[in-house]
Amino acid sequence: MKIKNIIEVLESWAPLKLQESYDNSGLIVGAPHWETNGVLVALDCLESVVDEAISKGIHLVVTHHPIVFNGLKKFNGSNYVERVVMKAIKHDVALYAIHTNLDNVAWGVNGKIMDVLGISSHVVLSPAQGMLRKFQVYVPVEGAEELAKAVYSAGGGKISNYEACSFKSIGEGTFKPISGASPVIGSVGKHEYVQEAKIEFMVPSFACQAVELAARASHPYEEMAYDWIDLVNTTPEYGAGALGVLKEPVDFMSFLRQVKSEFGATIKYTKPIKDLVKTVAVCGGSGSFLLDAAKRANADVLITSDFKYHDYFDADNSICILDIGHYESERFTIDLITERLSKKFPKFAVLKTEVNTNPIQYY
Ligand SMILES: [Zn+2]
Structure with a gap:
């Protein structure tokens, strides 16, 4: 399986845009097109975990904590971060972190x-503040349903445990194409009056770009009229x-x-x-x-x-x-990630690390 197929599942669950500014979640080592025959899940990405992946022939390690937080300037193995990255690259082991983005979803x-x-x-x-925006788009009435479906499939119109949420009102849209336009309805220099629907959707901020692209692809007009509105609403999901x-x-x-x-x-x-x-x-x-x-x-x-x-x-x-304790409070994150991936890929090897990565000893 390609690594990107696994990443898609992880990021549709915990979008990277939900990570904190200091974080470094995402694909840290490797490329999305790399192939792997399994996933090794751990809380921390230590050299012993990479060794475990190598010994099990696995080419993707998914951890909660990123191995790299700050920029690396040298790769000479003088500290454990450099050694982990060097070993992973040498053995074609991709390293992926799902950190504060997984902290910031309700079911993370x-x-x-x-x-x-x-x-x-x-x-x-x-x-989280500033997580929701409203998308209002104007579309000829007959194209409204198809456009709404496109928005839903791109992540818009979801409110808590409800999906496909929108509000539609009907009105009259007016426009006059000018030189250079190729209007679907009407002709250059002539005023047009069209019965249009205004459809409103709630959209999480991380899905705005995808929603706008999907709406444009579905919209019949050369130019799509739309508004994005910042909301003060919060959501129990993030x-x-x-x-x-x-x-x-x-x-x-x-x-x-x-x-x-x-x-x-x-x-x-x-x-x-x-x-x-x-x-x-x-x-x-x-x-x-x-x-x-x-x-x-x-x-x-x-x-x-x-x-x-x-x-x-x-x-x-x-x-x-x-x-x-930090490790103790997050130890079940290994089960959480493993369960999510195993459910999505039931015939694929998703293994929990056998390494206890807690750096703290208790006396
Ligand atoms: Zn932590």
Whole structure:
């Protein structure tokens, strides 16, 4: 299978445009046309993981964390990043990272954590701003349905659990072709009055270009009249962290034991504020930036990692912070990616790494 077929699945799930500005998700080593007979999935891309791929004859490693964040100027093996890249290139092993773009979709890293906790429905804790635009397009009435279908197939018109959403109004469009025009309706120098539909769609920002191209390809006119409008609406589908409610409230120590056991974690936590835990906020990886959002949402606990000493004080008797470790909070991301790819390619080898890539030892 070509690597690009696997990338298409990953990026239709977690579009690259959802990654944070500091991130480097995407294809880091290799080319989309490379062939691979399997995928090796890991949290971190270490030399031992590339060795594992080589020994198993696999030419694509998909990890959550990118091996390269900053530019590389030399390739002489003086650090582990250079060594990983050099080895991957030498053995035709492509490296792909699906990082903060997978953090920023509702059914990504944090949805999986909710799943492990037995919380079946959740919302994004901090919805991304500026994620939605409205696309309004004017088209002769008879071409409206075909154009709408083209927009839907390019990713427009989806609102939460509903797809093919649009609003259509009918009116009169007017125009006068001038010299140089090749009008489909009417002729140069003559005013035209045409019954047209105005169709409106919500479009996520990462799909705008594809939607506009699809609409143009389907539109019968030489020039398509349309508007893009920025919206202040947010969507529960995209953003950081997740918020959910346990089926039954659980006493704090039982909840702590459950988290410790499920995630294999050594937990650092602040003073419990309630005897029972019900509302849970989570963020895989470094999630201290979501403390205020979790407090605003009245979460009883925030499960995340990488809190600094002074930041624990900000719990301030209004939430309990559970710092379970970065690796531990994201360990199920390996299952998440593997399950998604295996479902899409049931006859293809999608393997979980056998390497524990956690750099931290516990005493
Ligand atoms: Zn992480």
